[in-house]
Amino acid sequence: MKDEFAFIQSITPAYSFRDELINGIGDDAALYRIGAECDEIACTDTMVEGIHFKKDTMTPFQIGRKALAVNVSDVAAMGGIPLFYLVSLSVPNSGWSTRQLKEIYRGLKALGDEFQMDMIGGDTVSTRSDLHISVTVIGKIEKGRRLLRSNARPGDVVFLTGPVGGSAAGLSSLLSGDTNSYISYHQEPNPRVKQGRILAKSDCRISLNDVSDGIASESHEISEASGVSIVLEQDLIPAPEGFDAYSSFQRLEWMLNGGEDYELIGTVAEADWKNVENLFLKQKESIYRIGYVEDKKPGVWMSYKDQKFKLDKKGYNHFSSKE
Numbered sequence: 196m197k198d199e200f201a202f203i204q205s206i207t208p209a210y211s212f213r214d215e216l217i218n219g220i221g222d223d224a225a226l227y228r229i230g231a232e233c234d235e236i237a238c239t240d241t242m243v244e245g246i247h248f249k250k251d252t253m254t255p256f257q258i259g260r261k262a263l264a265v266n267v268s269d270v271a272a273m274g275g276i277p278l279f280y281l282v283s284l285s286v287p288n289s290g291w292s293t294r295q296l297k298e299i300y301r302g303l304k305a306l307g308d309e310f311q312m313d314m315i316g317g318d319t320v321s322t323r324s325d326l327h328i329s330v331t332v333i334g335k336i337e338k339g340r341r342l343l344r345s346n347a348r349p350g351d352v353v354f355l356t357g358p359v360g361g362s363a364a365g366l367s368s369l370l371s372g373d374t375n376s377y378i379s380y381h382q383e384p385n386p387r388v389k390q391g392r393i394l395a396k397s398d399c400r401i402s403l404n405d406v407s408d409g410i411a412s413e414s415h416e417i418s419e420a421s422g423v424s425i426v427l428e429q430d431l432i433p434a435p436e437g438f439d440a441y442s443s444f445q446r447l448e449w450m451l452n453g454g455e456d457y458e459l460i461g462t463v464a465e466a467d468w469k470n471v472e473n474l475f476l477k478q479k480e481s482i483y484r485i486g487y488v489e490d491k492k493p494g495v496w497m498s499y500k501d502q503k504f505k506l507d508k509k510g511y512n513h514f515s516s517k518e
């Protein structure tokens with residue numbers, strides 16, 4: 196990249212989607228209004244070269260698209276509507292061309308357009324090695340409708356919006372240099388905003404989390420935040436098509452601890468489950484019952500036939516090998 200300012204100019208959007216926007220890129224900060232009837236949502240997640248992607252696991256377009264998708268997924272996990280995003284890009288002095296950086300922005304815009312979000316700012320700096328992309332998303336949710344991890348209660352049904360394990364299976368083949376039909380789960384995840392909105396508008400008490408680190412880890416987060424124990428029923432967890440070709444050990448490891456699936460996992464009262472299932476059916480979206488909540492001390496278990504195994508919070512942990 197030759198000139199930071201010319202670069203910013205070149206990635207400035209030509210138009211905006213949101214009536215809430217007062218001004219986006221071009222001043223010291225963006226300005227927007229949300230309205231009195233909604234709460235604001237803000238979240239940020241970062242992707243780092245070598246940790247979240249390599250040049251041979253994701254194209255620049257896919258890196259940009261996924262960096263926004265993982266944040267939109269966190270808004271979906273609150274039941275919210277994503278509105279705006281800011282992008283902070285740290286670019287190594289060599290290895291990334293301006294054309295590739297523009298591709299990253301084309302990927303960001305592709306997902307932003309899908310959800311009618313406006314890019315309203317960011318930051319551009321240089322770094323000595325490895326590209327970092329950090330995205331902040333701002334969203335909104337009707338007051339009182341937010342879906343928290345702490346909402347689970349004993350007797351609830353545990354649900355999941357789609358198959359899990361596909362992203363890890365795709366990554367595994369990308370890292371070994373071949374290809375399979377799962378790579379798109381890894382490279383182009385789809386945040387479940389529509390599903391989060393159905394749940395937020397359902398009038399039911401719902402706990403919710405998105406699956407970035409694997410359903411075992413996400414279940415632990417709900418379990419700890421709500422002070423309940425969670426049982427996942429092995430035979431009910433949906434797998435991507437064709438997963439039977441892998442050993443049951445491999446399959447289960449990917450499904451429970453693989454992560455980066457960006458489906459939604461949550462709980463709802465048994466009495467409301469049929470209602471939720473019908474709302475999803477009406478909207479032609481899928482939702483699967485995969486377990487139940489118990490009145491026991493926090494912990495996550497998996498049941499298989501008449502046995503139960505304790506599941507560790509094992510998914511991806513950035514500091515697991517450090518002190």
Ligand SMILES: Nc1ncnc2c1ncn2[C@@H]1O[C@H](COP(=O)(O)OP(=O)(O)OP(=O)(O)O)[C@@H](O)[C@H]1O
Binds near residue numbers: 238239240269407408
């Ligand atoms: N370095 C940090 N400083 C301040 N708050 C943080 C920091 N890292 C995480 N948090 C906050 O901790 C909470 C949990 O963050 P976490 O990143 O684990 O959730 P997540 O985004 O759902 O998961 P993932 O990052 O795997 O997608 C969030 O409220 C987040 O804003």
Ligand SMILES: Cc1ncc(C[n+]2csc(CCOP(=O)(O)O)c2C)c(N)n1
Binds near residue numbers: 455
């Ligand atoms: C090249 C490469 N190696 C390994 C992985 C696997 N990986 C990295 S971060 C993460 C969890 C989600 O991240 P976070 O917790 O930061 O949201 C996972 C499963 C990858 N994506 N690319």
Ligand SMILES: [Mg+2]
Binds near residue numbers: 239240
């Ligand atoms: Mg995070």
Ligand SMILES: [Mg+2]
Binds near residue numbers: 405
């Ligand atoms: Mg999350």
Ligand SMILES: [Mg+2]
Binds near residue numbers: 240265266269407
């Ligand atoms: Mg996240």
